[in-house]
Amino acid sequence: MLHLLCYRTTTGAPVRSLCTRFNKTTDLWKSPRASLYSSHVPHMCRSLRQPGNAVSRIWGLTQRAVRQSAPRTSKPRGVALKFILGPAFCTIAARLAGRVAYCEADFNNNVHAEVSTKDPDPEFKWHILWEFVKPQLFALLGAVVLAFGAAILNIQIPLILGELVNIVARYMREHTGNYIQEIRGPALKLLGLYGIQGLLTTGYIILLSRVGERVASDMRKTLFAALLRQDVAFFDANKTGQLVNRLTSDIQEFKSSFKLVISQGLRSLTQTVGCFVSLYIISPKLTGLTVVVLPCLVGGGALIGSFLRKLSRLAQEQVSRATGVADEALGNVRTVKAFAMEERELQLYAYEVEKSCEMNESLGNGIAVFQGLSNVALNCIVLGTIFAGGSLLAGDEMSPGDLMSFLVASQTVQRSLASISILFGQVVRGLSSGARVFEYMTLEPSIQVLGGGRIPSTSLTGRIDFMDISFTYPTRPGHQILKGFNLTLPPAKTVAIVGESGGGKSTVAALLERFYDPDNGVIMLDGLDIQTLDLSWLRGQVIGFINQEPVLFGSSVMENIRFGKPEATDAEVISAAKQANAHRFITSFPDGYGTVVGERGVTLSGGQKQRIAIARALIKNPTVLVLDEATSALDAESERVVQEALDRATKGRTVLIIAHRLSTIQGADLICVMSNGRIVEAGTHLELIGRGGPYSDLIRRQRAEAKK
């Protein structure tokens, strides 16, 4: 099998190794069959640019190309075509389309493709930044003006210092006049400037930190909203830890850079420009010498800068990968402990952290070299100034005060340029953090939760029709789960789906909840395509969903149940808890409904969690109830209590039950057996037993397993 897997890689190592393999066999391109690949390249590139169907189209095209060019053969050339040319072609196509591809091959002619259509190198979007800055514009302008003022004062200081030196030099030379009187004026002026500069600095730092904090908090809220807006497929493809990293450290990094650019950056830039003007006024000749060196510095800086930017992006991605590993291990800490896998998780984390440490060290080294080189260059400028200034002084083209002013001003330029060079590293990190933060802000989910859909005015009967549904998970293209699936759930009836594990039962429930949309076919609610209905209404009021592993929030029992209907009164919460057989155990806790359930409900038993989840679903009084293996994780006693609650909850509603334990669904109005993405048998329990088909087989198998 030729296996194509495109993913975001930070090192590019897999791509490089493939390219190396490919380069060794470039003569293969001379083969007439190779033209087949090239004829597919434009289609593949176009496909890669269209998220959604990109993956399946890539898969199809690659499969066709490989089948045509590499027929089943044991000849070395054919095998090489399958192994090297196919993956290399996909890699190149992906690279051409701006994606990074990783390919593997083995001995089958089928092609399986998994392609990430995400851009591996997000761009910094200035227009989005502008949206965040706009509300803070006045404060920002205030900060800019104050920072600018402080910088302008800094330009004045060398000139006054020069004046003071000239007074001192003249007094030492001539010993005439009133020294104190002469020096008092400029000295007081200088003191005044220092005071005003202090005030301006305090002012702009206060304003700037206000702007920075507000921009960062707006960005966090917007990014969080954008993430919550994404459909389930997005979360299948992205690790939670990495997403959380964008909300936390990336925004923090961006905020620091933003503040530094405005404060230090603006100040240093203004001082550099202003002091250059002063330098020119004091001595155009000396300034000319300084200016010659600058373009070389700027050119070199830009070159090293682009390299550092890339390093920074890779390092940040590696940090978020490490966070992802930690998040997964800590989030599943019970499983980790149950399997005594602490050491393995530690090793995995240590490996990722070590890699991130190496990358950050390389980045640090790069920035250090950059700063070191800048410092050497800038100090050389000072040395050159003293050398050249001395000869101008000897030739009476400059006064000692002028040389003093020139030196102080060029020191200010030096300090400013040095701080710009330090700032540069921060800006590099800030830009790539910003790009990563903005990447998801504009990402539109294919399934919109809010707005657009209609809400039927008449009351619902709860009839559901799945009509000719085909579906493939976006993260696993080429593996079709549902193939022409048809099913009707009559109003207020209970329909159960049973069948082999992995047959697609939970997928049916996920499609009804619109976690995903089918590739083909429609799902109707009371004769209306659910894709035309308001999704928030559908999920919030029509469908109640209870699954095998109820996830509770780390708040009180009351708040957890109220999650199903935020406006519910305490009486409604208690009534839902009673229906769910939960009231008695809740009131047995010292804090009753105020009991905090711990992270993900960790302080409750499986049966208790499930009953709270049932109450949470019932409180919205849903017309349709979906129970996805709701009791299969429970022991016999808990199952009995939960089943009792479910029996009560399902009365008068349309119910879809997905079950493993066939004993729990024998009373269903209709039982459907699913296999390979289709319903292969349907009827009541007795009808199906009488038929002796797949359902009877399942029953027989389960009984045999129970006896073991």
Ligand SMILES: Nc1ncnc2c1ncn2[C@@H]1O[C@H](COP(=O)(O)OP(=O)(O)OP(=O)(O)O)[C@@H](O)[C@H]1O
């Ligand atoms: N989010 C997902 N992304 C990609 N593939 C998935 C995803 N969820 C499920 N699958 C795959 O879809 C197929 C059907 O899964 P599904 O959960 O619907 O089966 P099931 O019949 O409910 O199985 P079980 O009885 O074991 O719960 C499986 O091959 C599974 O690996």
